[in-house]
Amino acid sequence: MIEFRGVTKRFDDGTIAVNGLDLVVEAGTITVFVGPSGCGKTTSLRMVNRMIDPTSGTVLVDGRDVLTVDPPKLRLGIGYVIQQAGLFPHRTVLDNVATVPLLSGWAKSRARTRAAELLELVGLPAELGRRYPVQLSGGQQQRVGVARALAADPPVLLMDEPFSAVDPVVREGLQDELLRLQAELDKTIVFVTHDIDEAVRIGEKVAVFREGGILAQYAPPAELLSRPADDFVAGFVGKDRGYRSLSFVDASGVEVGAADTAEASAASGGWELLVDGENRPQGWSAPDGAVVPGGSLYGEGGPIRGALDAALSSPSGLGVVVDANGRFVGVVKAHQVLDVIESRRG
Numbered sequence: 170m171i172e173f174r175g176v177t178k179r180f181d182d183g184t185i186a187v188n189g190l191d192l193v194v195e196a197g198t199i200t201v202f203v204g205p206s207g208c209g210k211t212t213s214l215r216m217v218n219r220m221i222d223p224t225s226g227t228v229l230v231d232g233r234d235v236l237t238v239d240p241p242k243l244r245l246g247i248g249y250v251i252q253q254a255g256l257f258p259h260r261t262v263l264d265n266v267a268t269v270p271l272l273s274g275w276a277k278s279r280a281r282t283r284a285a286e287l288l289e290l291v292g293l294p295a296e297l298g299r300r301y302p303v304q305l306s307g308g309q310q311q312r313v314g315v316a317r318a319l320a321a322d323p324p325v326l327l328m329d330e331p332f333s334a335v336d337p338v339v340r341e342g343l344q345d346e347l348l349r350l351q352a353e354l355d356k357t358i359v360f361v362t363h364d365i366d367e368a369v370r371i372g373e374k375v376a377v378f379r380e381g382g383i384l385a386q387y388a389p390p391a392e393l394l395s396r397p398a399d400d401f402v403a404g405f406v407g408k409d410r411g412y413r414s415l416s417f418v419d420a421s422g423v424e425v426g427a428a429d430t431a432e433a434s435a436a437s438g439g440w441e442l443l444v445d446g447e448n449r450p451q452g453w454s455a456p457d458g459a460v461v462p463g464g465s466l467y468g469e470g471g472p473i474r475g476a477l478d479a480a481l482s483s484p485s486g487l488g489v490v491v492d493a494n495g496r497f498v499g500v501v502k503a504h505q506v507l508d509v510i511e512s513r514r515g
């Protein structure tokens with residue numbers, strides 16, 4: 170657990186970067202610090218591993234005031250990942266990952282074996298270990314940065330805009346990878362970003378900072394979207410928040426209709442779903458016989474947002490529901506989904 174108690178940071182030039190921060194990061198969770206530029210996210214993060222010390226107040230890691238722990242010792246238990254990975258350019262990927270174990274006194278062969286395991290853990294092929302950082306893509310470098318931070322198996326991981334230098338598609342892949350890793354490793358992670366979509370996607374709790382280093386709201390993502398504390402947070406979480414909040418609502422109660430393609434056709438004014446030999450949707454046949462691409466597919470059991478999107482994006486107006494193997498299960502209509510949302514308003 171990480172705890173900020175009345176933490177303020179005033180730099181020598183008088184800038185107040187963090188102002189009276191009170192916040193608890195629960196062990197084994199991903200907490201995201203988000204907010205506009207200059208609102209104190211990085212300063213708050215760096216007070217955890219003592220790259221910056223507070224002017225007043227206390228930061229505790231597992232109940233210990235960090236000011237009572239020697240910084241090098243403290244940092245052995247706290248992995249740190251930064252934007253563009255911050256890898257050592259003249260060391261191979263494997264040696265980059267082995268850095269911390271070597272610093273902790275491990276024998277070289279053991280450190281390298283561990284480094285190889287970590288590359289596998291973050292989804293990189295072993296042969297990349299022999300390359301130098303410049304010979305990797307941005308996304309691969311970020312994975313190496315994560316592997317390096319995990320090398321000493323620290324209980325705490327600090328991540329400062331780790332994925333912001335890569336394009337949106339790679340970024341989403343890295344976010345998924347982080348969520349997968351976290352399900353396995355159960356670290357206490359603090360993740361800084363200025364991207365609210367990234368924050369609500371990966372955070373179990375999200376701290377929204379405002380200018381002047383003030384905490385505006387600290388809540389689970391669903392609550393931020395459905396009940397922003399004030400106009401600043403509402404503005405920051407942005408447009409479409411009603412729709413986006415459906416990402417956190419389950420779809421129980423939405424009836425999936427007509428599990429066969431012929432019936433789907435009857436219900437849709439001549440539109441017919443096309444499936445392959447494995448019953449996987451391939452698009453629609455329009456009433457005039459033209460073949461058109463399908464809309465988004467809704468994976469059974471997913472959040473209700475996916476069901477609504479499938480219906481809205483389908484050329485026939487029938488959202489296509491598939492099982493975990495991508496096989497056709499049935500169809501949903503937008504009004505059915507909306508009826509369920511309405512009925513839950515209570």
Ligand SMILES: Nc1ncnc2c1ncn2[C@@H]1O[C@H](COP(=O)(O)OP(=O)(O)OP(=O)(O)O)[C@@H](O)[C@H]1O
Pocket residue numbers: 180181182184185186204205206207208209210211212213363
């Ligand atoms: N060493 C320093 N001396 C003086 N002011 C500083 C120093 N470091 C940061 N600041 C100021 O403190 C404030 C908070 O900075 P910080 O880097 O924590 O913000 P941030 O929210 O992480 O911003 P960004 O998203 O742009 O990285 C800013 O106004 C910044 O200019």
